[in-house]
Amino acid sequence: MNSLARAVHGMVVGRKSLGDVSGDLTAQERAALADMQPVLARSPEDLARVLAKAPTQSEWWRFADQAKAPTQSEWWRSAHQAKAPTQSEWWSSPRMAQAPTQSEWWSNPKGSVSRTPSRV
Amino acid sequence: MRSGGRSSAIVWPVADYWSLERQLIQDVLDEGSLDGSYRQHLLSVLDQWARPETPNADLEALPILVCVACGGNPRRAVPVCVAWRLLRLGAKLLDDVEDGDVSEGLPEIVNSAVGLVFAGQLVLSKLGDEGVTPAHVQHLTRELCQAGLTACGGQHADLRAAGLDPDRWLEIAAAKSGAPMGWAAWAGALVAGAEENVLAGYRDYASSLGVLLQISDDYNGVWYPDHVGDLATNRPTLPVAYALSVAGANERGQLQALLDGAQRGDIEADKQARKLLIDVGAQAFMLVVGRVWHDRAVQALQQVGGDHPARHQLLAALRQVFPALQGHSEG
Numbered sequence: 001m002n003s004l005a006r007a008v009h010g011m012v013v014g015r016k017s018l019g020d021v022s023g024d025l026t027a028q029e030r031a032a033l034a035d036m037q038p039v040l041a042r043s044p045e046d047l048a049r050v051l052a053k054a055p056t057q058s059e060w061w062r063f064a065d066q067a068k069a070p071t072q073s074e075w076w077r078s079a080h081q082a083k084a085p086t087q088s089e090w091w092s093s094p095r096m097a098q099a100p101t102q103s104e105w106w107s108n109p110k111g112s113v114s115r116t117p118s119r120v
Numbered sequence: 121m122r123s124g125g126r127s128s129a130i131v132w133p134v135a136d137y138w139s140l141e142r143q144l145i146q147d148v149l150d151e152g153s154l155d156g157s158y159r160q161h162l163l164s165v166l167d168q169w170a171r172p173e174t175p176n177a178d179l180e181a182l183p184i185l186v187c188v189a190c191g192g193n194p195r196r197a198v199p200v201c202v203a204w205r206l207l208r209l210g211a212k213l214l215d216d217v218e219d220g221d222v223s224e225g226l227p228e229i230v231n232s233a234v235g236l237v238f239a240g241q242l243v244l245s246k247l248g249d250e251g252v253t254p255a256h257v258q259h260l261t262r263e264l265c266q267a268g269l270t271a272c273g274g275q276h277a278d279l280r281a282a283g284l285d286p287d288r289w290l291e292i293a294a295a296k297s298g299a300p301m302g303w304a305a306w307a308g309a310l311v312a313g314a315e316e317n318v319l320a321g322y323r324d325y326a327s328s329l330g331v332l333l334q335i336s337d338d339y340n341g342v343w344y345p346d347h348v349g350d351l352a353t354n355r356p357t358l359p360v361a362y363a364l365s366v367a368g369a370n371e372r373g374q375l376q377a378l379l380d381g382a383q384r385g386d387i388e389a390d391k392q393a394r395k396l397l398i399d400v401g402a403q404a405f406m407l408v409v410g411r412v413w414h415d416r417a418v419q420a421l422q423q424v425g426g427d428h429p430a431r432h433q434l435l436a437a438l439r440q441v442f443p444a445l446q447g448h449s450e451g
Binding site for chain 2: 004006028029031033035036039045
C-alpha cells in the first residue's frame with residue numbers, strides 16, 4: 001500500500017496518468033485505481049465536497065434490516081440533490097456537505113449513543 | 121459436508137437469537153462456583169452493552185449469519201456467536217481503558233473484561249450439545265485464542281506506534297480487527313459443516329471487512345469525528361500515515377507543526393491540518409485503499425458461492441461500511 005500511496009499522490013497532486021504511476025502496483029491495486037480514475041481526476045477540494053460521511057463502527061454494527069437500506073442509485077440521487085455548498089459553508093459545516101447522514105439513513109433509534117465496540 | 125448451498129429448511133430471519141445467547145451465558149456462569157455479585161455484574165454489563173436493538177440476528181451475530189449463508193442450522197452457531205460477542209465486549213472495555221476513556225471504576229472494568237474473555241472461551245464447550253465434534257470444538261477454541269492474541273498484538277503495536285507508514289498501519293488494522301472478525305466468520309462456517317475453501321473464503325471476507333471498518337473509522341476520525349477528532353488525540357491514523365509518507369519535506373514539516381498544535385488543543389491548527397491532508401490527497405487515498413479492501417471482501421464472497429439471502433446481507437453490509445465508495449467511480 002505504500003506504493004499505492006505514492007501512486008495516488010502522483011495522480012491527485014502530480015496530475016500524472018495511471019500509466020505513469022502504476023508500475024509497482026498489484027493487479028488489484030491497479031484495478032481499483034482504474035475504476036476510480038474519475039474520483040482521482042477531481043481536485044482534492046472538489047472531492048472533499050462530494051464525499052459522504054462513512055458510518056462509524058457502532059452505527060455499522062447496528063445495521064441489520066436491509067429493508068432500510070437505500071439502493072446505490074437512491075443514495076447517489078440524494079447526494080446529487082443536495083445543495084452544493086460553497087467552500088466556506090463546507091468548512092463551517094462539513095456534515096452538511098452531502099446526502100443524508102448514516103444515522104438519518106438508518107434512523108438509528110439509539111441516536112449517536114454507542115453501546116458497541118468502536119476501534120476494536 | 122455442505123459447501124455454501126441453501127437449506128430450504130431455514131427461513132431467514134428465524135428466531136430470537138439473543139434470548140438463546142443470553143440463556144447460554146447464564147448457564148455457563150451458573151455452572152461454576154462463581155461469586156454471585158460478579159455473576160450479576162457480568163450479566164448487567166452484557167445487557168448494558170451487548171443486547172441487540174432487535175431480537176433478530178443483526179451483524180453482531182456475524183457467525184450466525186455466515187452459518188445460515190452456508191446452509192447450516194443457526195442454533196449450532198449460537199455458542200460461537202456468544203463467544204464472539206463476549207470477546208468483542210471484553211475488547212471494547214479494555215480499549216476504553218487503553219484510550220483513557222474511563223474516569224472511574226477502572227479496576228472493576230478490567231476485571232469484567234478479563235472475565236468476559238474467559239467466559240467466551242468456556243461457552244465454546246457448549247458446542248458439544250449442538251452436535252459439534254470434540255475435535256472441532258478444540259479447533260474453534262484454539263483459533264479463538266489465536267485470533268484474540270493476534271488482536272492484542274495489534275493493539276500493542278497501535279499503542280506504541282509512531283511514524284507509521286500505510287503498510288504498517290494496515291498490518292496493525294488486520295491484526296486488531298481483521299483477525300477476530302475473520303475468526304467469527306470462519307467459525308460460523310465451520311459449525312455449518314462448510315468445506316475448506318468456503319471456510320477460507322468467509323475468513324478472507326470478514327478479515328477484509330475488519331480492515332475496511334478500520335479505514336472507515338480513521339476517515340471519520342479525521343474529517344467527521346463524533347467528539348474529539350483523531351488529530352487532537354495523537355492516535356496513529358491512516359490519513360496522517362499516508363501524508364507523511366508521500367509529502368515533500370516542507371509539507372511534512374508544516375503538517376507536523378499543525379498536528380502538534382492540534383494535540384495542544386489549537387482548533388485552528390486542527391482545521392488547517394485537515395485541510396492540508398485533503399490537499400495532499402489523503403481523502404482520495406482513503407477511498408482507493410478502502411476500495412481495494414472492499415474488493416478483496418467481495419471477491420472472497422464470490423468465491424464461496426451460494427445464493428442464500430444471508431449471503432446477500434453480508435454483501436450489502438459490506439457496501440454500507442463506506443458509502444462514499446459507492447458510485448464515485450461513476451464520476
